[in-house]
Amino acid sequence: MALSLPTHPSPTVNPLRRSPKPTLRRVNHRVCVASAATPLLQVNDLRAKIVESNVDILHGVNLTINQGEVHAIMGKNGSGKSTFAKVLVGHPDYEVTGGSVVFKGENLLEMEPEERSLAGLFMSFQSPVEIPGVSIDLFLAMAYNARMKKLGRDEVGPIEFLPYLMEKLQLVNMKPDFLNRNVNQGFSGGERKRNEILQLAVLGADLAILDEIDSGLDVDALRDVANAVNRILTPEKSLLMITHYRRILDLLNPTHVHVMDKGKIARTGDISVVEAIESDGYEAVSALT
Ligand SMILES: Nc1ncnc2c1ncn2[C@@H]1O[C@H](COP(=O)(O)OP(=O)(O)OP(=O)(O)O)[C@@H](O)[C@H]1O
Numbered sequence: 001m002a003l004s005l006p007t008h009p010s011p012t013v014n015p016l017r018r019s020p021k022p023t024l025r026r027v028n029h030r031v032c033v034a035s036a037a038t039p040l041l042q043v044n045d046l047r048a049k050i051v052e053s054n055v056d057i058l059h060g061v062n063l064t065i066n067q068g069e070v071h072a073i074m075g076k077n078g079s080g081k082s083t084f085a086k087v088l089v090g091h092p093d094y095e096v097t098g099g100s101v102v103f104k105g106e107n108l109l110e111m112e113p114e115e116r117s118l119a120g121l122f123m124s125f126q127s128p129v130e131i132p133g134v135s136i137d138l139f140l141a142m143a144y145n146a147r148m149k150k151l152g153r154d155e156v157g158p159i160e161f162l163p164y165l166m167e168k169l170q171l172v173n174m175k176p177d178f179l180n181r182n183v184n185q186g187f188s189g190g191e192r193k194r195n196e197i198l199q200l201a202v203l204g205a206d207l208a209i210l211d212e213i214d215s216g217l218d219v220d221a222l223r224d225v226a227n228a229v230n231r232i233l234t235p236e237k238s239l240l241m242i243t244h245y246r247r248i249l250d251l252l253n254p255t256h257v258h259v260m261d262k263g264k265i266a267r268t269g270d271i272s273v274v275e276a277i278e279s280d281g282y283e284a285v286s287a288l289t
Pocket residue numbers: 050057075076077078079080081082083084093
């Protein structure tokens with residue numbers, strides 16, 4: 001890795017994170033850090049359409065996420081879950097047609113996708129891209145240093161970055177030889193998901209959006225990925241996950257479960273919402289609003 005010499009302090013302390021002034025509270029088995037004033041993410045009446053076809057997909061999404069909360073969005077296929085997540089990170093396929101999104105007190109919709117990531121938003125994609133010829137360690141070092149540069153901080157050299165990377169690799173229970181693989185090339189479904197979680201561990205985020213991180217995983221891989229997410233999550237970090245399955249919810253203990261229907265959040269509750277979905281189906285649960 002051709003990187004400049006290290007100049008910032010211990011790499012085990014992620015310099016991308018800024019310390020809040022927390023007060024502790026307990027939500028659903030997790031000790032959370034309650035921000036005194038503003039929510040971490042405040043979405044109001046968000047509307048969006050597909051740029052190419054002009055088809056409206058989001059029809060007024062409302063959602064509030066505070067520091068330390070774990071939110072799950074469920075819903076029928078095609079209800080708009082992934083579109084919502086992609087609109088949050090600024091995917092160019094979609095145009096916001098109404099509403100507002102405030103992230104850490106700032107207007108998220110005015111930021112470029114890269115700025116959103118720098119501000120502390122991370123998203124895993126259902127189908128991550130392959131990058132032939134670029135090894136994972138090099139990719140992660142480049143991504144990490146790109147952030148350092150944007151933040152006006154010194155880049156990190158290999159001598160400092162590698163121990164930091166190895167620590168994160170251990171955190172997500174992956175073997176070092178994984179780092180020599182090219183990004184997502186020839187990866188199994190499980191390896192792709194683990195790679196996404198490794199990226200999250202290395203780059204850090206105040207709000208991680210995980211879109212179907214559990215899809216296609218065998219039971220052992222699912223438990224590994226969930227354990228890794230639990231180890232990455234600290235009390236002041238928040239998670240928004242999209243899933244169809246209860247198993248990951250049991251492992252990640254969401255504080256809030258939402259049901260999306262026709263581009264809106266149709267119902268919000270705790271894990272009992274999942275029980276209602278399992279016994280009565282989405283139609284019945286959405287119709288309760
Ligand atoms: N870029 C796009 N081009 C064309 N259609 C799109 C695009 N993005 C979303 N859609 C359409 O918008 C609707 C919502 O899609 P979205 O992927 O958000 O649903 P979802 O709730 O995540 O579904 P699933 O549970 O199957 O993943 C679908 O009808 C989908 O085909």
